[in-house]
Amino acid sequence: MLDRKAFDSISYSIAIIGSCLDGAFRGCAVNSLQQLTSSMPAKFAVTLNKYNVTEAAVEQTGAFCATVAAADCPEAIIKLFGYKSGRVTDKFAEYDTKTDEAGCPYITEGMAVRMSFRVTQQVDLGSHVMFIAEVTEAEVLLPGAVLTVEMFKNAGKVIPANAPVYRTLDEHYGYRCTICGYVHKSDTLPDDFRCPVCKQPASKFEKL
Amino acid sequence: MLDRKAFDSISYSIAIIGSCLDGAFRGCAVNSLQQLTSSMPAKFAVTLNKYNVTEAAVEQTGAFCATVAAADCPEAIIKLFGYKSGRVTDKFAEYDTKTDEAGCPYITEGMAVRMSFRVTQQVDLGSHVMFIAEVTEAEVLLPGAVLTVEMFKNAGKVIPANAPVYRTLDEHYGYRCTICGYVHKSDTLPDDFRCPVCKQPASKFEKL
Numbered sequence: 001m002l003d004r005k006a007f008d009s010i011s012y013s014i015a016i017i018g019s020c021l022d023g024a025f026r027g028c029a030v031n032s033l034q035q036l037t038s039s040m041p042a043k044f045a046v047t048l049n050k051y052n053v054t055e056a057a058v059e060q061t062g063a064f065c066a067t068v069a070a071a072d073c074p075e076a077i078i079k080l081f082g083y084k085s086g087r088v089t090d091k092f093a094e095y096d097t098k099t100d101e102a103g104c105p106y107i108t109e110g111m112a113v114r115m116s117f118r119v120t121q122q123v124d125l126g127s128h129v130m131f132i133a134e135v136t137e138a139e140v141l142l143p144g145a146v147l148t149v150e151m152f153k154n155a156g157k158v159i160p161a162n163a164p165v166y167r168t169l170d171e172h173y174g175y176r177c178t179i180c181g182y183v184h185k186s187d188t189l190p191d192d193f194r195c196p197v198c199k200q201p202a203s204k205f206e207k208l
Numbered sequence: 209m210l211d212r213k214a215f216d217s218i219s220y221s222i223a224i225i226g227s228c229l230d231g232a233f234r235g236c237a238v239n240s241l242q243q244l245t246s247s248m249p250a251k252f253a254v255t256l257n258k259y260n261v262t263e264a265a266v267e268q269t270g271a272f273c274a275t276v277a278a279a280d281c282p283e284a285i286i287k288l289f290g291y292k293s294g295r296v297t298d299k300f301a302e303y304d305t306k307t308d309e310a311g312c313p314y315i316t317e318g319m320a321v322r323m324s325f326r327v328t329q330q331v332d333l334g335s336h337v338m339f340i341a342e343v344t345e346a347e348v349l350l351p352g353a354v355l356t357v358e359m360f361k362n363a364g365k366v367i368p369a370n371a372p373v374y375r376t377l378d379e380h381y382g383y384r385c386t387i388c389g390y391v392h393k394s395d396t397l398p399d400d401f402r403c404p405v406c407k408q409p410a411s412k413f414e415k416l
Contacts, residue, residue, distance in 0.1 A: 002346050006322070007243055009276045010276060011219050012219065032242065034220070036240070036336060036338060037255075037336050042212075047244050114214070139209045140217070146218070
């Protein structure tokens with residue numbers, strides 16, 4: 001038996017990963033930040049979809065900043081970092097942005113904690129890359145509960161297509177946006193179709 | 209700034225990992241089960257402390273079963289799988305145990321879902337090993353909310369010493385049980401001291 005509904009049960013926090021690509025700030029929302037070891041310097045992992053510009057940024061910079069969203073994080077922030085592509089939007093331009101000692105960007109609004117990391121290992125997972133990294137900085141911004149995927153789903157939101165936990169019934173069905181990774185589940189793709197995530201035209205889609 | 213309290217904010221589910229070592233069932237509770245990719249066969253990761261017998265079992269068998277604890281999972285189950293060492297207790301003997309197609313053990317009492325995995329990659333993290341694995345079986349046992357570390361902590365419980373999220377103020381202070389990894393934070397270790405986790409005597413401790 002292989003019932004994918006079982007996957008949905010695991011609880012995840014929502015974090016925003018920030019790094020730099022060719023001098024520009026890049027970032028995205030993920031559900032995949034996790035502590036791996038506790039001996040200092042503690043190791044964490046974050047898994048990023050290869051379609052995300054942030055993946056290329058972390059690979060280039062070898063460092064990233066992570067903020068964990070607070071339970072009352074404004075929905076607009078998660079939507080901006082989770083659903084819009086850094087190829088078409090300068091996400092950090094819309095909020096007051098700080099940088100850590102390595103120059104990686106982060107916002108404080110709606111965030112519970114901020115941690116900075118230096119990448120030590122990289123694991124190719126096919127569609128995603130896992131970055132294993134040592135913590136270099138950590139601070140509590142706002143004590144209290146954090147936002148989980150479950151809380152976000154229960155508020156009627158859907159999970160972005162690039163998330164490790166994104167669910168599709170058939171991976172080889174539909175059309176995928178080559179810019180942001182969104183999958184349109186349909187037999188056909190109208191010529192005037194635009195990606196609901198990154199607004200790119202039908203010509204940027206590939207058939208699965 | 210490096211405030212370790214920031215690490216505590218991330219939300220994790222609690223899962224029980226089961227595998228086999230030299231024909232015997234081995235298992236432990238973890239906070240480190242996570243989905244990595246969604247394309248089938250989806251990849252997951254679990255990080256296990258090298259002090260845990262379960263780590264050796266997964267390494268030997270190349271397969272493991274994972275059950276995610278339901279929100280109302282009896283505390284005795286988490287304590288058994290999280291705080292007792294498989295070297296001194298046959299954990300699976302105390303509950304009705306089933307096996308998956310690979311022969312890995314799991315219990316259903318108090319569990320929300322069951323998933324089985326085949327290990328494809330292994331990453332050495334020093335104190336822990338991360339196993340990256342493809343899902344082979346998955347089933348929902350009990351629909352509903354799952355237990356998180358936060359819920360467990362809020363019920364007055366502490367986190368086992370071998371967990372990736374275990375917190376110590378100074379890693380090089382105290383005495384560590386060489387059997388289960390528990391760390392006794394003190395300048396001295398009395399001769400009649402016994403490990404509160406696995407009940408081993410002071411002679412089994414090493415100074416950090």
